[in-house]
Amino acid sequence: MAAPAHAFTHDGIAFGGDYNPEQWDPSVWEEDVTLMREAGVDLVAINIFGWAGVEPRDGEFTFASLDRIIELLHAADIRINLGTGTASPPAWLTRAHPEILPIAEDGTTRYPGGRQAWCPSSPAFRAAALSLVRAVAERYGSHPAVALWHVSNELGCHNSLCYCDQSAAAFRLWLRARYGSVDALNAAWGTAFWSQTYGDWEEILPPRAALSARNPGQALDFHRFSSDELLDHYRAEAAVIRDLSDVPVTTNFMVAAHIENMDYWQWAGEMDIVANDHYLDYRLGDPRTELSFAADLSRGLALGAPWLLMEHSAGAVNWQPINFPKSPGQMLRNSLTHVARGADAVCFFQWRASVQGSEKFHSAMLPHAGTGSTLWHDVVELGGIISKLDEVAGSRVVADIALVFSWESWWAADAESRPSSALGYLDQVHAVYAAFAALHVTIDVVAPGADLSAYRLVLVPGLHLVRDEEATVINDWISAGGTALVTFFSGIVDENDRVWTGGYTGPFRDALGIAVEEFAPVAPGARVSLGSGAAGTLWSERMHVTTAEVVDSFADGPAAGGPAITRNRWGSGNAWYLSTLLEPQAYRSLAQELVSAAGVESPVPVTGDSDGAVEIVRRRGDISSYVFAINHGSTSVQLQVSGTELITGDNTVATLEVPPGAVRIIREESAS
Template structure:
């Protein structure tokens, strides 16, 4: 990864959100800034969707309003996260250049009226956008209020995949650079199948809608190309800014369950600081745990350094089938979950709730109900709490477990013509993550091929696409004494989506000591029993052991008699394999067994009826360590920890209450975490 050009610094944990003053009469601006000060806001993103306001006609720039807003914020001591304004083109631009508009895979045009109505490969769009970026950077590049540059907004949220002729030409250029020869491309895509062989680059198109399943190698490369094309666009904006400003540059990622089109492992090194947007997705079975996973993945993209939560919501969003409001206290818990997992900023979309437009029912820091509302009071409370956490900024999360995550595996595993549509890549990732999270064990999320030397346990869920050298790093780490869990549908194809022949699990086969001969997926609602009495869902496999021991086997179902869980001694370490999706409680039991074998424990002991509904994470700084405990239940729990509690100010937390150590009768200090509450303890000594 490239080294950041500049480092984002802030005094403590930043607090704020998007502000869209162009939606409001100037008479409202001063009131907004006064209320921001009341709430403790100290970082505000502006000019995110300001293109039409700043450049109402081609080449005519007007900055009077933006000047005024920046001066108001600066006078109030509020730092600016300045957007380039390029997220959505103005109407005059698409009228003059209709070729900018993106084309869907079915060949139909996507028109203005929403946002991001532009093709990432459009030269006309890039020319106009970079002209705007230059004008904004020349105007504000050295302004003392500007603390961060915000390139575009949620790049690829809606327009990541464009199938127009401009995209086709750019795709062919990308393929030439990747393969050098048409013969190499034919070999990589397996075009001998279905008479798809190409004899000239001009014959190649994006994977547009077809009458049957499309070439999976072509589809995989189109995902790679599309991610790279948007990243190249980000680089172009960043280069203009860096010519004119020394302020750090970033853009807001969308590390979330419903956004898959950008390979952020390729993007992260281009950011001066990693920033992410996250919204609870109630279409998932467990949105709270997905929030924690997304936060850990954001930290992984930052290589363990603190990162910025650029957007989340105070309450409901506007884009799900049912947009649930957050319960009292939930916004605080969600926000501090991100902080616990490495965020050094807590920001929202948006500051003041819009009265018009597609997002008028999206929650905001200042709701439609105004300041005489519980939501506003919660925002003010959150700001006050974050001001007590300044010393936490800059500290790093402690984790002994690595989870290997791959966007390429996501693309390949969830493609057309797969063994089962009842289970996808993220289902496996979220299931194993939830099992360890319920045991209060923190995971770092790492890329395939990452250094694993600092970890005691490595988890590899559904790593469908894996290069030989990436698998070798995991295998060698096991042989050096590590404990790893590899789950089904891993090691199936190489980087060209070509099956690793000789039995599934491919380059993991020897380390795992198993030979998977045939997939035996299950019907969506069916279950299979294991010899131990455990239950498997979604998937099973017909396989045999070569050198592994059988820990558990299928008692019934299409793979009856085949191993379900195995363990193989590989060098000095142990390689486990799981060939079904266990029920949550049984997955936790397996996770506990693996953690015990690897010598991994939770940051602190938790006791109480609701201990499984509590998140416990440790952040460690140069001078102190901090234990975050977030209680999502309606029951109090106790932590075996002592020190100063930062939210309540209790500087003797844990000293006045006696608990009991499970090893005997030694009394230990405990801290109570009330129902729905968060406690953050500066420990007496780092451990």
């Protein structure tokens, strides 16, 4: 993992967004810059999709327009997040090199007309992209306005999995490096099944569409390969920039519920600063809590350091089945949730709403309705509030709980031919996160195998794929005195998607003191009752205890009479196991028991929040600490806290009221 070359610095919390001046007549540019200053914008991303404008023909570069907009922004003291422009190839390139176009798993070509119409393994695309990057970096690499380099854009959003012959050749090279021999690959993939054994590297293909379920080991490795290919493209662009510029380099991650194909644990160390794009996903049952989880995961990728919110929306997006606007105050609450959870920048897509193209109905800081709109006034208000939070920049979030998250488990658990297609990996992750977050406790999201010594409580939701050494870290931490909750479908397969035998939960089995014999999924819409009166959905298991005690049992359903929740003393610690997806209130009750047992507390005491609608997070600096209280509910709550409220400037002693829909940020005068 490469060390960051240069650190991103900014005077306070950055505020801004994507600007696409190429969509507008130059007469609009000066007005835009003036309005940016009115809104408090101080960081703007440009040239994200600028390839066709900068290089209209192969090898012919023109920078007049980009020069002008850079100078306008610089003169207004607005710093620039400069894109390399490589996110989507221009028409001349795909015409000259149609082989760069990606191929879907069914063998059909994906053509230009959208974005990201390129294969990550294409040598022709790589060569053309690096030529552009070099030209842009040579021209602007030392420009004083450039504060950050933005490689490509949302790498892998649409083209993460390409099944073309170029990808097949690159996949074989990746497999050679991983396994060394075809025999080792056959063993890893279990190719003795269905007569899939390979005798030569050239026989191996990507997991293209087949008449039946495909080899899961092959599919898992193809995910790993595809993530690595895109990361290699990032590295190639970053290397060109670093040869020509001392400005820090990053790209915008997509830590969100609908993006699964990049293993960002492998990417994060290559960034000079971690940046993320996040949009509320109304296809989820609880989009607000998923926002908080994504922010915590972004901070986890940054290893606790501040990170950048590179994009989010002022209102509605344009790509969901129904695109809801944000309710009054929601943009402010969403934005400051990211800041509370470690973001040192609040940026949007985009500055001015497009009037043409597929994103013309995507919201923007400056909407179609103009400066007389409520949305514009909300943006200006947010910019003013962000300016009051500059002292928060650089501080870090404090957490006593770790949640172990794995992209590899996501890929493996959600593969073809699983016990229940009704249940996905993220269902477990989001459910356990929501239950604990509702108690106002703060959660760090960590990679499998990460050091757990700083935590009182560890959550292991559905860690389906786990290496023996990763499980050992968790087991040893429990034995040393920790409290952990492991949930069902954990410890099922190793890194090659090979089942751990001897009873499910595999390498966690002894620490948990149980043996799971058989999965017993529950039909969608059905419930299973527990002896305590709690209820679960989607899953149950037939198991028995070895050394664990039974905390609760199934009263009905396919595992009736068997354990549902267990607790095992392991060394000096306690290992809990949950074998169903508890309904929210029951899950919260279990979370409360575990939080109390582990000695975890909210950053400050809260009263009046009966439905868990308030977020409480502390960021700690060298001199002061800051408590963020974000009330998403419909009633006021009270905090036991003393200090200065940064938004209003009021001093509070002992108790602070947070009205419904409001945000309060309190500077505690000494770090605690």
